[in-house]
Structures are given as structure tokens and as C-alpha cells.
Amino acid sequence: MKDIFVLMEHRRGELREVSLELLSGAAGLGGTVVAVLLGSGADDFAAKAAGLADKVLYVDDPMFENYNAEAYQKALSALIKEHGPGLVLMGHTGHGVDLAPALAVELGAPLVTDITGLEMDGDKPKPVRQYYGGKLDAHMVLKDADLYILTVREATFQAAEPSKSGEVVKVANPVSEDISYRKFVEYVEPEVGEVDITQSALLVGVGRGIREDKNLPLLEELASALGADLAASRAVVDAGWLPADRQVGISGKTVKPKLYLAVGISGAFQHVTGMKGSEFIVAINKDPDAPIFGIAQVGIVDDLLKVVPALTEKIKELKG
Amino acid sequence: MNMVVCVKRVPDTAESEVHIDSSGKGIETGKLSFRMNDADNYAVEEAILIKEKIGGTVNVISIGDEKSDEQIRMALAKGGDEAVRITDPALEGSDGFALAKALAAAVKGMEYDLVLTGALADDDGCAVVGVALAELLGVPHAAYVKKVEVLEDGKRIKVGRELEGGLMEFLEMDLPAVLTIQTGINEPRYASFKGIKAAAKKEIAVKSVADLGLDPSEVGEAGSWAVLESFSYPVVGEKAEILEGDPAETAAKLAAILKEKGLV
Ligand SMILES: Cc1cc2nc3c(=O)[nH]c(=O)nc-3n(C[C@H](O)[C@H](O)[C@H](O)COP(=O)(O)OP(=O)(O)OC[C@H]3O[C@@H](n4cnc5c(N)ncnc54)[C@H](O)[C@@H]3O)c2cc1C
Ligand SMILES: Nc1ncnc2c1ncn2[C@@H]1O[C@H](COP(=O)(O)O)[C@@H](O)[C@H]1O
Numbered sequence: 001m002k003d004i005f006v007l008m009e010h011r012r013g014e015l016r017e018v019s020l021e022l023l024s025g026a027a028g029l030g031g032t033v034v035a036v037l038l039g040s041g042a043d044d045f046a047a048k049a050a051g052l053a054d055k056v057l058y059v060d061d062p063m064f065e066n067y068n069a070e071a072y073q074k075a076l077s078a079l080i081k082e083h084g085p086g087l088v089l090m091g092h093t094g095h096g097v098d099l100a101p102a103l104a105v106e107l108g109a110p111l112v113t114d115i116t117g118l119e120m121d122g123d124k125p126k127p128v129r130q131y132y133g134g135k136l137d138a139h140m141v142l143k144d145a146d147l148y149i150l151t152v153r154e155a156t157f158q159a160a161e162p163s164k165s166g167e168v169v170k171v172a173n174p175v176s177e178d179i180s181y182r183k184f185v186e187y188v189e190p191e192v193g194e195v196d197i198t199q200s201a202l203l204v205g206v207g208r209g210i211r212e213d214k215n216l217p218l219l220e221e222l223a224s225a226l227g228a229d230l231a232a233s234r235a236v237v238d239a240g241w242l243p244a245d246r247q248v249g250i251s252g253k254t255v256k257p258k259l260y261l262a263v264g265i266s267g268a269f270q271h272v273t274g275m276k277g278s279e280f281i282v283a284i285n286k287d288p289d290a291p292i293f294g295i296a297q298v299g300i301v302d303d304l305l306k307v308v309p310a311l312t313e314k315i316k317e318l319k320g
Numbered sequence: 321m322n323m324v325v326c327v328k329r330v331p332d333t334a335e336s337e338v339h340i341d342s343s344g345k346g347i348e349t350g351k352l353s354f355r356m357n358d359a360d361n362y363a364v365e366e367a368i369l370i371k372e373k374i375g376g377t378v379n380v381i382s383i384g385d386e387k388s389d390e391q392i393r394m395a396l397a398k399g400g401d402e403a404v405r406i407t408d409p410a411l412e413g414s415d416g417f418a419l420a421k422a423l424a425a426a427v428k429g430m431e432y433d434l435v436l437t438g439a440l441a442d443d444d445g446c447a448v449v450g451v452a453l454a455e456l457l458g459v460p461h462a463a464y465v466k467k468v469e470v471l472e473d474g475k476r477i478k479v480g481r482e483l484e485g486g487l488m489e490f491l492e493m494d495l496p497a498v499l500t501i502q503t504g505i506n507e508p509r510y511a512s513f514k515g516i517k518a519a520a521k522k523e524i525a526v527k528s529v530a531d532l533g534l535d536p537s538e539v540g541e542a543g544s545w546a547v548l549e550s551f552s553y554p555v556v557g558e559k560a561e562i563l564e565g566d567p568a569e570t571a572a573k574l575a576a577i578l579k580e581k582g583l584v
Contacts, residue, residue, distance in 0.1 A: 011483070067489070070460060092447075094483035098463040101416070101451035110545035111417070113446050130554070131444055132331075135338040136347070137554050140546045181494040182460045185478065190486035202583065208334070226584065238504035244486065251486050259583045266334050280581060282574065283560060289337050291554075298577060299560035300570045310571035318575055318584050 001031040002086025002123055005057075007076070008037040008049055009091050011067065012187060015045040018091035018154045023052035025157030026089055029120050034085065035166065038075050040065035051162025057083070061173040066184040069098045071175055077106055078174030080147065086123045092151035100151045109147040112140050116153050125150060133268050134291040154250075154273065193245030195229050202228035203257045205248060205275065208235035209264020209285065209304055216241060218308045219263060225315040231255065231275075233265050249274035264304050267292025284308070321376035321474065323367045324427055326437040326449070327360040327395055329388040333443070344550045356391040359438025363501035365508040366468060367436055368399035374470055376433075377401045381426055383411060383419055389524055396519035397511035403522065408529040410536035415544035416448030422539055423449065424456035425532035434477070435498040439464050450500035461498040462491060466505045 004026045009016045019035075026033045035049035035056045046058045057079060063071050076099075080088065088103075090096040092114040104111035116137075117128035125148050131138050142148055197203060204223040210216065223230050232242040234249055248255055249271040260278035265271060267283070267290055275281070276295055283296035284304050293299045300307055331352040339348040356364075367378045380395040380403040382388045392403045406422050414422070427435055435457070437450035447463070454461030466488065467480030475495055480488040482502050511519070529536055541547045563570040578584045 011487075068491075069462075094464050094481060094489070097447045098451065098461075098481070101420075101448045102455040102461065104545065105417070105420075105452050105455035111448065112546050113416075113448055129445075131551070132333040132338050132347070133442065133445070134554065135333060136340065136551045138551055139549045141549045142546045143544070182462070183492050185490040185492055188480070188488040188490060190488070226578075234503065240507065247486070250484055251482055253485070259578070259581075280583065281560075282578075287335050287337075288562075291556075293560045293562070294554075294556035296560035298574065299562045300574060301562055302567055302570060306567040307571055310567045311574060314571050314575035315578070315584055318579055 003034050003083065004029060004031040005034050005036050005080065005083075005085040005088040006053070007088065007090040007096075008035055008039070008045060009093060009095050010039060010042065010045055015048055016091070016093070017159060018093060019049065020052060020159035021155065021157045022089045022091065022152055023049065024160040025118070025152070027052070027160070029087075029118070031086065034083070036076065036079060038064040038072060046168045050164065050166040050168055052160060052164060053166040054164060055166045056168040058168055058170050059173050060170060063173065063175065067095050068179060068182060068184055069102065070179045070182045072099050073103050073106065074175040074179075075173065076103055079171070080107060086147060087125060088147070088149045090151055092153050096151040100149055104149045107147060108145070109149050110142045110145050111149040111151075112142065113151045114153050115150050116156050118150070118152070124148070130269070133266060135289065153269065190244060193243050195245070197229055197231050197246060197248070198253050198255055200229040200255070200257050202226055202259045203231045203255060203261070203278075204228045205231045205233065205260055205262040205265055206236050206242065207233040207263060207265030208239070210236070210241075213239070213241040215305065218305070218312075222308050222312045222315070225312045225319070228259070228261070233271050262292050262296065263308060265292055266290050267295065321370055321374055321433050321470065322379070322431045323370065323376055324379045324381060324430060324432045324435045325360070325363050325367045325395065325400070326423055326435070327364065327380060327382050327391050328357040328438070328441050329354050329382065329384050329391045330357045330441060330443045340551045340553070345548050347551070354387065354390075356394055357438050357441050359440060359501055359503050361508045362503050362505050363436040363438050364395045364398060364400065365506045366501055367434075369506060370434070370468070370470060371399065374474065379403070379430055379432075381406065381423060383422055392524055393519045393522070394511060396522050397515035398509055399515070403524045405524050405526050406529075406532065407526055408536075408539070410529045410540050413541035413544065413547060414539050415546055416444075416446045417452055417545045418539040418543040420449050420452035420456055421543060422529065422532060422534065423453050425534050426527065427453070427457060433495045435496070437498065437500050439500045439502040447500070450498055454498035457496075457498065459496045459498060460493045461500070462493060463500045464502045465499045466502045468499065468505075
């Protein structure tokens with residue numbers, strides 16, 4: 001079997017967990033696992049990757065201190081042409097999404113994105129991915145090719161304990177030109193709001209199912225009866241019904257409260273990623289097939305506009 | 321600033337049951353309503369905002385059958401200028417790569433400084449088309465964009481990309497460029513009555529694959545990186561215990577459970 005390249009993703013001085021997950025997942029596929037690290041003074045990342053890879057290809061250049069899709073594409077395509085791997089894996093992350101399709105077009109390599117499962121048929125991947133917000137799994141068949149590229153959803157594989165000591169091979173930066181047509185400027189942290197929902201013991205998560213912001217007071221009353229804080233799905237934040245610091249999920253916050261009561265939230269993986277670690281999850285949703293019921297312990301299938309006021313009353317009664 | 325916006329008509333599946341059809345590769349659409357892809361709605365708004373601020377044109381493109389005219393006209397009603405619909409049986413089964421090839425062929429024939437797509441389509445969720453399109457056009461791109469600022473000379477832009485945890489990554493890039501627009505970047509307007517009336521009269525140029533200078537084998541399943549072999553219903557682990565009864569009963573049951581868990 002041909003080699004498997006796994007792109008190491010790092011940001012602001014940290015190797016991201018998805019890189020270790022992918023190295024661990026790749027180990028079960030059969031080929032030699034090569035971690036590809038484009039970094040600047042990133043020897044510690046190289047050492048970490050070596051614990052899970054058979055080999056680390058490390059390009060050390062200030063150009064790679066911060067991510068730049070164009071620089072990454074140039075470097076990766078040169079390394080791929082030189083070493084001839086059969087498969088390239090990267091995270092389906094803000095970085096992976098910005099890079100993989102362009103690289104695939106350039107190299108003529110079939111790409112499947114956001115995969116949630118993977119088996120191999122010799123050198124050919126057989127990926128599974130989701131459609132319709134997680135309501136269906138799709139089994140994909142790739143065109144025959146010498147090279148395939150896959151972006152993998154975070155947490156598809158689990159990062160294993162380091163058990164290898166792959167050789168770290170420093171290679172010269174194949175990119176010589178200055179990439180001025182796309183330049184990194186800066187990172188800006190999201191604004192901090194008045195409530196830090198990562199510290200809340202009880203959260204009521206509000207979703208698009210509330211339909212209009214005029215229904216928000218119903219949820220506020222429930223939260224106040226419970227002594228909970230309000231959290232939100234992205235849809236609710238995008239609509240401007242609650243501020244961005246309340247957003248739970250992949251592009252929001254990761255919360256682990258004692259109770260997460262998801263109201264009118266469908267349970268898209270981007271949301272679930274941020275709350276699945278909650279101790280007790282309850283969902284209220286009128287759609288019995290909503291993916292949120294797959295991770296909740298207790299559910300009510302009904303109209304939230306009816307259930308929420310009734311629940312607020314009951315909680316008040318119990319509290320006396 | 322000459323802009324092109326790509327919009328897709330998608331089924332609204334968030335609140336409906338999704339059933340696999342008899343082919344095993346599609347879904348039953350009879351009971352579903354359709355709408356403009358969420359992120360595309362924001363992309364349309366962003367183009368119109370730029371046009372209102374610095375002037376320019378907004379050209380709308382959609383690949384789909386004649387029903388997509390509904391979404392195209394919505395974009396026109398909000399402030400789009402011209403529209404192209406790409407319709408061809410050869411496009412059946414196209415993945416993101418094949419769609420990007422068709423879009424690239426159409427965009428190449430236009431004058432453009434900025435092409436906007438959605439960050440991802442709500443049906444297939446691939447997040448491929450925009451970035452693949454940029455590579456096919458040979459121009460720079462940025463994905464998951466949640467801030468766009470046209471710099472003074474009008475030849476460069478500053479964009480903010482939204483990463484995990486809400487971290488924004490700012491870049492400066494040359495035009496022409498392709499941006500994939502993320503939801504929440506702006507507040508999409510409602511089309512005015514006047515806009516809707518004007519849009520109803522506008523002509524939508526309909527093009528086939530051949531009109532775009534493509535061979536049918538470059539699109540559809542033949543021109544795709546991957547084809548869908550079959551759909552299946554996801555295997556869910558242990559499902560939630562569903563409380564039965566009317567709202568008063570389910571609420572009482574839930575309150576009792578919360579109390580027993582010491583959460584009330
Ligand atoms: C790069 C990227 C990052 C993202 N990051 C995040 C993130 O951090 N957090 C996040 O949440 N999302 C994120 N998303 C968006 C995510 O994919 C979903 O679109 C979003 O989570 C949907 O929010 P929702 O569940 O509130 O809305 P919907 O999916 O529209 O669901 C609404 C639900 O309400 C139910 N409902 C409707 N009416 C009623 C009623 N009367 N009573 C009971 N139930 C009702 C419906 O059945 C449905 O299940 C991201 C997407 C992308 C592409
Ligand atoms: N059929 C289509 N017609 C026009 N634009 C499309 C089409 N399919 C995808 N796009 C654009 O590409 C974006 C990303 O789609 P995807 O790569 O499928 O997630 C969408 O938000 C649209 O802007």
C-alpha cells in the first residue's frame with residue numbers, strides 16, 4: 001500500500017487535536033503514516049507527531065508560522081509530487097476546508113469532504129459522509145486515481161497514546177516565492193459577553209425552533225425558574241436573537257453543564273460538538289427524527305410553545 | 321465592483337422527515353418545501369451591500385432546473401442585476417467538482433472582481449464548490465468569510481475568516497477573488513414588493529453545458545470526483561427516553577426527573 005500523508009494542523013503555537021486523531025485513525029488503514037508538518041520553529045509539534053507517525057516530513061520556515069491556504073497548497077503539492085502518497089488526510093476544519101478543494105483541483109485528485117467513517121479497498125478509500133444535516137449517511141464511491149484527498153470531521157477518530165517513534169525528516173521549503181496575493185494579517189478573539197456560559201451549571205439551549213424573537217421571553221422565564229443561563233444555536237445568533245457569546249458549538253463555545261436543555265435545536269453536529277459533554281441532556285423538539293434525540297438522554301416530542309410554559313410552571317411549583 | 325453570486329435551491333429538511341427514495345440514491349421530495357440555501361442568502365446580501373456602498377453589478381448564477389428561478393428571482397428582487405441558470409440533464413449526479421467546473425465556465429465569460437458562494441450547501445454540506453471554483457478560475461480565495469472590507473484602491477480586500485471557537489483570521493488579498501460566505505455575516509433583507517415585481521420581469525439566461533463550452537463528460541457522474549453509491553439512515557446509539565403525554569404531562573414528568581437528579 002502507498003503512503004498516507006496526514007497534514008498537521010496548528011494554530012497560535014498549538015498543535016490541534018484533530019492532527020493526532022488523524023494520525024491515530026490513519027494507523028489502522030494499512031500504509032506508512034507520514035505526518036506532514038509545515039511550521040516555524042515547531043520542533044515540539046514534530047516530536048509530538050512522531051509519537052503517532054511512522055515518519056514526519058517537517059518544513060521549518062517562517063512562512064508557515066500562521067496558516068495560509070496558498071502557501072500550504074504550494075508546499076503540499078510539491079511534497080506530494082515528490083513522495084507520491086496514495087492518500088492525504090486533513091481535518092474538516094476552517095483550515096482544511098480552505099485548502100483541500102483547491103489542492104484537489106490542482107492535483108486532479110478525487111476529494112471527499114467532511115467524512116465521518118472510512119474503510120479502505122486496497123489503496124482506494126470508501127468514505128461515509130452525512131447529508132441533510134445528519135439525517136442521512138451517504139456511501140461514496142471515488143473515481144479511480146493515484147491519489148485521493150479526504151477531509152475528516154473532528155472526533156471521527158480518537159487520538160491514541162503515543163506508541164511510535166517516527167523519524168523526523170527536515171525538508172527544505174519547496175516554496176520560494178512571496179505570496180503577496182493572500183497575506184495573513186491577524187487573529188481576533190471573539191468578544192466576551194456578560195455571561196460566561198462555559199461556567200454555567202445549568203443551560204437552556206435555544207434553537208431556531210422558537211421561530212421569532214418574540215418567543216424568547218418564554219425561554220427566559222424557563223431559564224430563570226431553573227436558575228439556568230441561556231445558550232443558543234448558531235441559527236439563533238445569526239438571526240440576532242441572542243449575542244454571539246451565547247453560541248454553543250464548533251464556532252462557538254464548548255460547554256459541559258450538569259444540565260443542557262435543548263429547545264428547538266435540531267442537533268447539527270456543529271452544535272452537538274459543543275455540548276455533547278454535558279452531564280444530562282434533554283431535548284424538546286417537535287420532529288421525532290431530529291438528530292438531537294440521538295444524544296439526549298430524555299426527550300419530549302412536541303411543540304415547544306406548549307411544553308415550555310408548562311415546564312416553567314411545574315418547576316416553579318416544585319421550587320415552591 | 322463586478323460581482324457574481326452563486327445560489328442553490330435546496331430542500332428544507334430541518335423540520336421534516338427525510339425518506340430515501342426507491343433508487344437508494346435520492347430522497348422523496350414530494351412533501352418537502354424548497355428555499356434558497358441559507359449561506360447563499362447571506363452571500364447575496366453581502367454583494368448587494370458592497371454594491372450599495374461602492375457601486376457595481378451583481379450577477380446571479382444557479383445550477384438547477386427551472387424551479388431554481390424562484391431562488392434566482394429572489395436574489396434579483398433584493399438587488400441583483402442579471403441572472404444565468406445552468407440547466408442540463410448531463411449535470412445529473414454532479415458532485416462539487418463537476419458543479420464548480422460548470423460555474424467556472426459560466427463565470428469565465430463574465431467580467432468579475434468578486435465571486436461569492438455560500439460556505440456550504442445545506443443539503444450535501446460539502447463546502448467544496450467555492451474553493452474549487454477559485455482554483456479553476458486561477459484566482460485567490462478565502463473560505464468561511466464573515467467580514468469583507470474593500471480596501472481603498474478597490475483592487476484589494478480585507479476579509480475575516482471564522483475559525484473554530486469563533487476566532488477570526490484576517491487576511492488581505494488581491495482581486496479578483498472567490499469568497500465563501502458564512503451565515504451571520506450580515507442581516508439579509510426582505511425583498512421589497514417593488515423589487516419582486518421588477519424581478520419577475522427580468523430575463524434569466526438559460527445555458528446548457530454545451531453553451532458553456534463544456535463536454536457533457538466533464539460534468540455529471542462522469543466528471544465528478546465521487547458518486548453517491550447509496551444513502552442509509554444513520555445508526556443512532558441509544559436514543560433518548562421519550563416522555564409520553566400531553567404538554568402538561570410531559571412537562572410534569574420532566575420536572576420530576578430534573579428534581580430526582582437534583583437539578584431543580
Ligand atoms: C462552519 C460552520 C460552523 C458552524 N458552527 C455552529 C456552531 O458553533 N453552533 C451551532 O449551533 N451551529 C453551527 N453551525 C450551523 C449548524 O450547521 C446548524 O445550521 C445550526 O446548528 C442549526 O441551528 P438550529 O438547530 O437552531 O436550527 P434548525 O436546524 O433549523 O432546527 C430547528 C429545530 O427546531 C424544531 N422546531 C421547530 N419548530 C418547533 C416547535 N414549535 N416546537 C419544537 N421544535 C420545533 C425543528 O424540528 C428543528 O429540529 C455551523 C455551520 C457551519 C457550516
Ligand atoms: N447547484 C448550484 N448552483 C449554484 N451554486 C451552487 C450550487 N451548488 C453549490 N453552489 C454554491 O456552492 C456553495 C457551497 O456548496 P457545497 O460545496 O455543495 O457545500 C453553495 O453555498 C452555493 O453558493
